[in-house]
Amino acid sequence: MPHSATDGAASADLRITPLVTLGPFAEPLRAEAEMWRVDFVRRLFEDHATGANRFDRPGERLLGAWHGARLVGVGGLNRDPYVADDGIGRLRHVYVLATHRRLGIGAVLVRALLREAEGHFRVVxxxxxSAEAAAFYRRLGFQESAEPNATHLIPVTPLR
Structure with a gap:
């Protein structure tokens, strides 16, 4: 189900939609991340291609942020593979093209992923x-975590 941009400076023509594939439309994200050596984006593409992680288990979702016809951001929600508790989700591979940062797109994308988590997870x-990413997540309400394999977490309100 598409989400519309309603946060901050994100433009009205921003759409958030589920992604089932990472086809040629996603190549600019992969290429930019490779240029900047952003390893988690490389892993997203590799894991999706091999089937290691396609965000297709119950409660999981891969979302794309579209500005017009261009994919400008991506982010995923998985069951957290580092804990044996299906009530804990993990936000993964959130990336926005450099030309589209600081426009509110990342915040819209993360909030859409948190809405997807409702009814599936208690905590994400x-x-x-990076320190910049940590500050971004704190602004969105995430708390710092001392847990192994997680720097931040946020409680999720279950759907009733």
Whole structure:
């Protein structure tokens, strides 16, 4: 189900939609991340191609952020593979093209993923890749975590 941009400066023509494949439309994301050596985006594409992670288990979702006809961001929600508790989700591989950062797109994408988590997970965890990413997630309400394999977490309100 598409989500519309309603946060901050994100433009009205931003759409958030589920992604089932990572076809040629996603190549600019892969190429930019490779240029900047962003390893988690490389893993996203590799794991999707091999079937190691296609975000297709119950509660999981891969979302794309579209500005017009261009894919400008991506992010996923998995069952957290680092814990044996199906009530814990993990935010993964959130990436927005450099030309589209600081426009609110990442926040819209993360909030859409958290809405997807409702009814599936009690908590969503993540590992921030940088101090800048950690600050971004704190602004969105994530709390710092001392748990192994997670730098931040946020409780998720289950659907009733």
């Amino acid at each position: 965890r993540l590992r921030a890749a």
